[in-house]
Amino acid sequence: MAQPHAVEVLLRPAVELYTVAVCAGAAILCLVAPWSLALNPLLGLGSALAFLTFGAIRLRDAWAILRHRRNIRRLPRYVMTSRDVPVSQQRLFVGRGFRWEQRHTHRLMQTYRPEFRRYVEPMAIYRAARRLEERLEFAPFPLSKLARVLAWDSPFNPARPLPPVGGLPRLHGIEPHEVDVTLPLGERVGHSLVLGTTRVGKTRLAELFITQDIRRKVRGEHEVVIVFDPKGDADLLKRMYVEAKRAGREGEFYVFHLGWPDISARYNAVGRFGRISEVATRIAGQLSGEGNSAAFREFAWRFVNIIARALVELGQRPDYLLIQRHVINIDALFIEYAQHYFARNEPKAWEVIVQLEAKLNDKNIPRNMIGREKRVVALEQYLSQVRVYDPVLDGLRSAVRYDRTYFDKIVASLLPLLEKLTTGKIAQLLAPNYSDLSDPRPIFDWMQVIRKRAVVYVGLDALSDAEVAAAVGNSMFSDLVSVAGHIYKFGIDDGLPGAAAGARIPINVHADEFNELMGDEFIPMVNKGGGAGVQVTAYTQTLSDIEARIGNRAKAGQVVGNFNNLFMLRVRETATAELLTRQLPKVEVYATALMSGATDSSDPRGNTAFTSNTQDRISSNSVPLIEPAHVVALPKGQCFALSEGGNLWKVRMPLPAPDPDEAMPKDLQELAGYMRQHYVEAGDWWENQGIPGLQDEALPDDLLDDFRQMAAAEEEGA
Incomplete structure (x- = not known):
């Protein structure tokens, strides 16, 4: 029977079909020949209806058995177009599934028993x-x-x-009654973590979430969507643009891509700040702070802060190029700021400084100032004689008083980071020229993005240069943390005319492969960013990736501990699977045991030679709700979801029906095509043939003609 009992057995022959056959035959007999059963036609019709009713009940029970056996081997196909994705103002759609309970553990344990093997394994x-x-x-x-x-x-x-899709279909097939699995939007502010090994559906799940975030309207306003994609997924970029256009938001759609700087938007990670010290924190915060490196990190922070303060006083917006220029040659900044300061406060000071500069020679220059410009030495001598108090000028003065060789050693750890951020065309993206009106590429910052309710795709080209991708990603995260802190204190519209304290809007941050981007600045984002409306959804492979990136087990645990919602796809690391299974209780499952025995009679004169007995016993065992082995055996596109305070759901995501990308602009189509053809997994680097369409341009025309003639001759010979 399909009805629940103390021991539920659904893996068995559908014996109810025998009853269905008998009921169908009896109903036909009652209708065709009621006289054979001593019934008149009216009673025969009533009896036939009774037989058909009972047969329908038994057929329903038989169908439950047959459907369960079918789902154990193969699940029904589940495909959904992006237009059909439900977008709710209250809940986030995840997929279809069921809440995992004790009976599902019991059914799953039965599938491993040898007597049910023929119902679980593929047929002959x-x-x-x-x-x-x-x-x-x-x-x-x-x-x-x-x-x-x-x-x-x-x-x-x-x-x-x-x-x-691999895996075990039985993990989802044990429950035939699926429902739409959703997550209340109020839970998202607690952040979500998606774990799964490579090519099991993390990016497809991200597409499902991002689609809803782009199209959702709360109180008549769209939400902010920011997506970090280190490796560059063309389908994800296409999906974001199509959904933005479908929602009427293509005007607020920004693409920032390090691998395609000619069409990328531009961004200055240190150009907007609430306090000037934030500039130094965002840059020096990426340097190592372990062991002896901590002292150099503090020195680097101090010098970057001195440079940033001077630039702001001079009316210049800080960027990576300016900071790198003045870290390498701080003398020029010292002279420029001194000119600015004395022009306002002591116009006649330069006459004395020029006289001091004329008297300098190699013999009377102090030892610690050897290698500096003579004007810098003259400025230092003048300031040592005249009492001038200006914090910025004093900071620059203390920097130039260091021995030149010693100063270069102190900032040696800072220069490689700045080189990563200012090399080649990347410098145009991260240090934009605000006065160049002929450049059509837009410039954005996070506060502008949040105020416009924009959609931002950040492609970091990590497969080409992981170091630069990590540096840029860290800079963006650090800037976003600073903006979140400002919003938490003053709100989104602070500083605008007629600004009023309004409700905070959701800021949806999706970080794919976030272990490649994260640093110490990621911890305050997930720890305190919820107060500003930041809702982080992070995607990665294993817990070890987080620990290896941060380099500290305690900090890795601190990061993971701030994610309230967990989506666990197939993983290959047992420790990662135990992050889910150790949070679940143990349950009691029932098992039947057939016991039989015989006892010889000890009475030689008795009529009984022996006695036998057969018993069917029911026992219970305490087992975990799910095991790590079950997480390892998940098919692609399926996951366990732990949300809302420990509710475990088994979910399968819909397979997306691809949409044509004719709706994309030409430059984005070229970018998507480049990403599809050029971006490969790191393990397949030997198959990479370079950027499509650029190989021919690297050869002269005469060599290309010779090459084509040789290729044609080979084809004719073949």
């Missing part, structure tokens, strides 16, 4: 078809076509191949 015809398909691959022409027939993915094929 399926195994024979797969073996024959392998052999026919190398068969001659007429027989090789038969392999396509065997691989025909259709319900009419009795040996239909399983979908290429």
Whole structure:
């Protein structure tokens, strides 16, 4: 029976079909020949209806058994177009599934018992078809076509191949009644962590979440969507633009891409700040603070802060190029600021400084000032004689008083970071020229993005240069943390005319492969960013990736501890799977045991030679709700979701029906095509043929003509 009992057994023959057959035969007999049962036609009709009713009940029970056995081997196909994705103002759609309870653990344990093996494993015809398909691959022409027939993915094929998702379908097939699984939007401010190994559906789950975030309207306003994509997924970029256009937001869609700087938007990570010290924190915060490096990090912070304060006083917006220029040659900044200061306060000071400069020679220059410009030495001598108090001038003066060689050693750890951020065309993206009106590429900052309710795609090209990608990602995270702090204190519209304290809007931050981007600045974002409306959804492979990136187990635990919602796809690391399984309780499962025995009679004169007994016992065992092995065996596109204070859901995500990208502008189509063809996994680097369309341009025309003639001759010879 399909009804629940103390011991539920759904893996068995559908014996209810026998009752259905008998009821159908009896109903036909009552209708056709009621006289054979001593019934008149009216009573025969009533009896037939009674038989059909009982047969329908038994057929429903039989269908539950058959459906359970089918789902154990193969799940129904679940496909959804992006237009059909439900967008709610109250909940976030995740997929279809069920809440995992004790009965599901009991059903799953039964599938591993040997007596139920024939209901779980593929049928003999399926195994024979797969073996024959392998052999026919190398068969001659007429027989090789038969392999396509065997691989025909259709319900009419009795040996239909399983979908290429791997894993165990039984993990989801044990519950036939699926419902839409959703997450209340109020829970998202507690942040979400998505864990899963490579190519199991993390990016597709990100597309599902991002689609809803782009199209959702709360109180008549859209939400902010910021997506960090280190490796560069063309389908994700296409999905974001299509959804932004569908929602009427293509005017607020920004693409920042390090690998395609000619069409990328521009961004200054240190150009906007609430306190001037934030500039030094964002830059020096990326330097190592472990061991002896801590002292150099503090020195670097101090000198960057001195330079930033001087630039602001001079009316210049700080950027990486300016800071690098003045770190390498701080003398020029010292002279420029001194001119600015004395022009306002002591116009006649330069006459004395010029006289001091004229008296300088190699013999009377102090030892610590050797290598400095003479004007810098003259300025230092003048300031030592005249009492001038200006904090910025004093800071610059203390920097130039260091021995030149010693100063270079102190800032040596800072220069490699600045080189990463200012090399090649990347400098145009991270240090934009605000006065160049002929450059059509937009310039954005996070406060502007949040106020406009914009959609931002950040492609960091990590496969080409992981070091630069990490540096830029850290800079953006640090800037975003600073903006979140400002919003938390003053609100979004602070400083605007007629600004009033309004409700905070959700800021959805999706960080794919976030272990490649994160640093110490990521911890305050997930720890305190919720107060400013920041909702982080982070995607990575394992817990070890986080720990390896931060370099500290305690800090890695601090990061993971701030994610309230956990989506666990297939993982290969047991410690990562235990992050989910150790948070779940143990449950009691029931098992039946058949026991039989015989006892010989000790009375030689008795009529009984022996006695026998047979018992069917029910026992209970305490087992975990799910094991790490179950997480490792998940098919692609399926996950366990732990949300709302410990509710465990088993979810499968819809397969997205691809949309054509004709709606994308030409430059974004070129970028998407480049990403599809040029970006490969790190393990397949030997297959990379370079940027499509650029190989021919690197050769002269005469060599290209010779190459084409040789290729044509080879084809004719073949």
